[in-house]
Amino acid sequence: MKKFATIIYILTSLLFAINIRAQHQEISDKPTVWKEKNNEKIDSTSILNAFKNGNFTGHFRYFFMGTNxxxxxSDYYADALGGGVKFETAKFHNFQFGVSGYYIFNIGSSDFTQKDPITNSSNRYEVALFDIQNPSNKDNLSRLEELYLKYNYKNSNITLGKQLLNTSFINLQDGRMRPTEVNGIWVDFNEIKKTKINLGYLYGISPRSTLKYFKVGKSIGIYPTGVNSDGTKSDYAGNLDSNGIYIVGVQNASIKNLKMLFWNQFAENLFNSALFQMDYKYDLNSNSKLLFGFQTIYQNVLNFGGNEDQRKTYFQKNCNSQTFGGRLGWQNKMLELTLNYNRITAKGRYLMPREWGRDPFYTFMPRERNEGFGDVNAVMTKIQYTNPKKIFKSHLAVGYFDLPDVKNVALNKYGLPSYVQTNVDVRYEFQGLLKGFDAQLLYVHKFNVGETYVNKNYIFNKTNMSNINFILNFNF
Structure with a gap:
């Protein structure tokens, strides 16, 4: 039975549903999940006053998702409702303490414990609104999210503990009920004009769609693991050792209209990834600009990639990968049109734990990734409209993703055939009486254009499918 018939019920329930700001944001942006207000420059004379002058923020979210x-x-649908609060103290001798938590309700969804009878495969998308480690869990969905101590110095700060990050490799991801979060120490240094420097050491990850924090090695393999390069089932879940992740990031905008970005991520005992990106805007006139972009990523294995037993490792010994991409576009105050390209060379698979974040490629489109593949050519074009008041935004994106044959397991980790994807995304921020609410409608369709050898496992939840999302958020 097709689950989209439930849309009547969904539209009715929306009248009573509220929730948080959509998490589909650029990974170069500072996280805005909680919509914190700018803190006043208060340095209280006591810890008590620091708490009394602190800042409470809250958010609620309703999320409907359906896959056809x-x-x-098999088809699926899910209704999720959640809410949470965050508290951050005022400054006390430049220190601040922050804590946040969230609770999710499954208010009506498919049975995610039931596998598709033809492929014997499980649900992929909707279960990620809840707890992917326990698909039957509908009640105990609470989560401690942030718990940190921050020290502020001029325009910079250093944060210790559980926190939100948005980097090219570790980020909030493209939006479910709750984002990916990290545990560690993070330095945000902003004392050099038009330059931002980040340094971090992370020793814990709380992946999107889970309820707790994990050590770095244990966080990899919570999501589906695909196959090894020899075609055997990957067995690295729970078998990886790592002391943590060391990150360096530099963003510079000292040259007019040019932004340069460098990130290096050293996942101890696993792999190293380095990214360099340049984005340039050329002024045509006072109202429009040409857009140019270039990006490259290089990865190499460290030691044995996490485990000396290559059947249980994440990054195969002696392997590396390289990607490069570009962007050409045009922009004025309301429209932006871009043509984007990304190439993952045949040198090896581009690997980045899906538990940590989404792809940083120009060609990224929500609801699919090109992580886990080599020898990829991806082309995506997008047109985006933003009204003058910036309360309405919409975009249409179409992408063609040429992947290795599904039986080429050395370069195709997840058995995904080549595909064409279309996304329609509409967002609106309410004003007046409903100020604080915002809504998003995302529709995705993926067309198969690759060989599947009459095997539905290469189709189910991968291609020849559509996915619809309606999100209603409320922030206070």
């Missing part, structure tokens, strides 16, 4: 697979395969 190819005829004969």
């Amino acid at each position: 697979n190819e005829s004969g395969l």
Whole structure:
């Protein structure tokens, strides 16, 4: 039975649903999940006053998601409702303390414990609104999210503990009920004009769609693991050792209209990833600009990639990968049109734990990734409209993703065939009486254009499918 018939029920329930700001934001942006207000420059004379002058913020979110697979395969839907609060103290001798928590309710969804009878595969998208480690869990969905101590110095700060990050490799991801969060120490240094420097050591990850924090090695493999380069099932879940992740990031905008970005991520005993990106805007006139972008990523394995037993390792010994991409576009005050390209060379698979974040590629489109593949050519074009008051935004994106054959397991980790994807995304921020509310509608359709050898496992939840999302948020 097709689950989209429930849309009548969903639209009715929306009248009573509220929730948080959509998490589909650029990974170069500072996290805005909680919509914190700018703190006043208060340095209280006592710890008590620091707490009394602190800042409470809250958010609620309603999320409907439905997936319509190819005829004969299982369809799914989910209704999620959640809410939470965050508290951050005022400054006390430049120190601040912050804590946040969230609770999610499954208010009506498919049975995620039931596998598709033809492929024997599980639900992929909707279960991620809740707890992917326990698909039957509908009640105990509480989560301690942030718990940190921050020290502020002029325009910079250093944060210790559980916190939100947005980097090219570790980020909030493209939005479910709650984002990916990290545990560690993070330095945000802003004392050099038009330059931002980040340094971090992370020893814990709380992946999106989970309820707790994990050590770095244990956080990899919570999501589906695919196959090894020899075609055997990957067995690295729970078998990886790492003392943590060391990150360096530099963003510079000292040259007019040019932004340069460098990130290096050293995942101890696992792999190293280095990214360099340049984005340039050329002024055509006072109202419009040409956009140019270039990006490259290089990865190499460290030691044995996490485990001496290559059947249980994440990054195969002696392997590396390289990607490069570009962007060409045009922009004025309301429209932006871009043509984007990304190439993952045949040197090896581009690997980045899906538990940590989404792809940083120009060609990224929500609801699919190109992580886990080599020898990829991706082309995506997007047109975006933003009204003058910036309360309405919409975009249409179409991408073609040429992947290795599904039986080329050395370069195709997840058995995903080549595909064409279309996304329609509409967002609106309410004003007046409903100020604080915002809504998003995202529709995705993926067309198969690759060989599947009459095997539905290469189709189910991968291609020849559509996915619809309606999100209603409330922030205070």
